[in-house]
Amino acid sequence: xxxxxxxxxILDFSQxxxxxxxxxxxxxxxxxxxxxxxxxxxxxxxxRNYAVINMCKKxxxxxxxxxxxxxxxxxxxxxxxKIKQNKQIAKNDISEKLFFRSAYTIEDIENxxxxxxxxxxxxxxxxxxxxxFLMLEQLLSRMFDKVKDTGKFLNNRGMYMExxxxxxxxxxxxxxxxxxxxxxxxxxxxxxxxxSNEDLGLCKDFDKDLKERSCIExxxxxxxxxxxxxxxxxxxxxxxxxxxxx
Numbered sequence: 001x002x003x004x005x006x007x008x009x010i011l012d013f014s015q016x017x018x019x020x021x022x023x024x025x026x027x028x029x030x031x032x033x034x035x036x037x038x039x040x041x042x043x044x045x046x047x048r049n050y051a052v053i054n055m056c057k058k059x060x061x062x063x064x065x066x067x068x069x070x071x072x073x074x075x076x077x078x079x080x081x082k083i084k085q086n087k088q089i090a091k092n093d094i095s096e097k098l099f100f101r102s103a104y105t106i107e108d109i110e111n112x113x114x115x116x117x118x119x120x121x122x123x124x125x126x127x128x129x130x131x132x133f134l135m136l137e138q139l140l141s142r143m144f145d146k147v148k149d150t151g152k153f154l155n156n157r158g159m160y161m162e163x164x165x166x167x168x169x170x171x172x173x174x175x176x177x178x179x180x181x182x183x184x185x186x187x188x189x190x191x192x193x194x195x196s197n198e199d200l201g202l203c204k205d206f207d208k209d210l211k212e213r214s215c216i217e218x219x220x221x222x223x224x225x226x227x228x229x230x231x232x233x234x235x236x237x238x239x240x241x242x243x244x245x246x
Contacts, residue, residue: 003144006137007115009059009068012041014117016053019074021122024132025165026073031059031066032158039069049076066158099218100142103174104130112137130169132231139163139177139218139233163233167222174223175230181217 039056046052051074059068112134113123122129140161169175220230 003137003141005059005061006140007112009057010070010133011116012055012057013053013072014119016041016043019051019076020120022051022074022076022120023122023129023165023168024072025075027132027136027161027163028071029161030069030158031160044071050074097179099177099179101174101176101223102138104134104169104171106171109134109171128171130171130173132163132165135165135169135175135220135231136163136233142177143235160236161233163231165231166229169222169230175220176223177218177220179216180219182215 037056038058039054041053041055044052044054053072053074054070055072056067056069059066106128109123109128109130112131113119116133118131118133120131123131216235218233218235220232222228222230
């Protein structure tokens with residue numbers, strides 16, 4: 001489950017102070033070779049209870065190198081102890097097969113937050129909230145376990161992932177992650193509009209490979225009689241890689 005490259009990647013977010021008590025609402029990852037320079041974490045937008053932070057960094061996966069552009073959306077609850085439960089999902093509404101089931105211990109959370117330098121007190125109480133990045137790390141790890149030659153896949157074709165968190169998950173609670181949908185996504189090149197035409201020229205068969213990619217969706221629900229959704233994730237990648245996750 002632990003991915004050292006991922007923890008090193010998000011370690012830089014600990015450089016930004018002032019967000020104690022805030023929660024991750026959404027994360028966008030763009031993993032490819034189209035971005036040519038590192039960008040240190042910086043606040044793009046900030047209001048009383050909403051913030052957007054962006055970072056771009058070179059990462060190493062085995063013998064392969066790729067760039068990772070991350071956008072993190074944060075929200076500040078009025079009362080961290082009285083968070084309204086959103087997006088209730090009945091278990092019979094999920095028709096696809098279970099991808100994996102998981103629970104996080106206090107020790108899991110402590111090890112993760114120590115590794116990435118996360119001092120947010122919401123992860124260090126008697127009943128800590130599971131970090132969104134920790135859940136994302138596990139989802140990526142399970143996905144990569146299903147893909148052959150992951151480093152080559154990331155280096156040559158890239159991957160785009162978007163994960164939205166609806167409700168907090170607490171230590172000891174069990175969640176179930178379901179693969180709910182797979183389809184062909186057209187026009188992925190528009191999602192990479194931040195890259196220049198010159199940069200895109202570095203990718204062989206760009207038109208063929210990036211304008212039509214496979215998309216896979218996951219939904220995570222809190223295990224119990226009345227399930228509430230914890231997060232939803234959408235991943236765009238090459239058809240071969242996505243099909244390998246069956």
